[in-house]
Amino acid sequence: MFEKYPKEHRYTLAMLQDLQKEYGYIPKEKLLELSQYLDIPLSKLYSMATFYKALSLKPKGRYIIKVCDGTACHIRSSKSLLDEIENSLGIKPGETTKDGKFSLEVVNCLGSCAIAPVMVINDRYYGKLTSSKVREILREYGGAGDE
Numbered sequence: 001m002f003e004k005y006p007k008e009h010r011y012t013l014a015m016l017q018d019l020q021k022e023y024g025y026i027p028k029e030k031l032l033e034l035s036q037y038l039d040i041p042l043s044k045l046y047s048m049a050t051f052y053k054a055l056s057l058k059p060k061g062r063y064i065i066k067v068c069d070g071t072a073c074h075i076r077s078s079k080s081l082l083d084e085i086e087n088s089l090g091i092k093p094g095e096t097t098k099d100g101k102f103s104l105e106v107v108n109c110l111g112s113c114a115i116a117p118v119m120v121i122n123d124r125y126y127g128k129l130t131s132s133k134v135r136e137i138l139r140e141y142g143g144a145g146d147e
Contacts, residue, residue: 001030002037009038016048016055025056053107061096061103063141066120069106072113081117082106084131088138102143 001018005011015034019026026049035042049055065085069078086092089102096103112118115127119134126137 002034007038009040012038012040012045012048013052016045016052020055023059025059028057031057059096059100061101063101063121064103064105066105066107066110067093068108068110068112068116068118068120070109070113070116072116073110073118076117078117080131081119081129081134084134085119085138088135089143102141 001022002015005015012034015038016026019030019034023030031045031049032042035045046057049057067073067078067082067085069082082093085104089097089104091097091102091104093104093106110118110120110125112125112127115125117129118125118127119129119137120126121137121141126133
């Protein structure tokens, strides 16, 4: 997998991104392989993988929910959206449901202030949200909230 890149440290991030894309996270054994391929300490790769929010060392759900808590979303009650998701799915930010279906993240900005409050599921944006709209959206993805 790494052979398409020269054995140069400047390609490290690109290789980590490729791993993230292929597996949905960066498996420990692949991190070890990359360490050997580039002949750099595992600790350096670990530092990079934990520094960048786009990279993860833990498997994530099939649906990654990102709730914006930037200023525009925050003043329009993004916290209530987060509470609804937490209650419906039984997870907190940084966690994944036991069935591996959903992961929840809070982000500083999604760049969609005009339609605040906003959340993204994978690459699909949902704006001007309320708690009831969040419940409906989760149902569409087969999430809890059907009670």
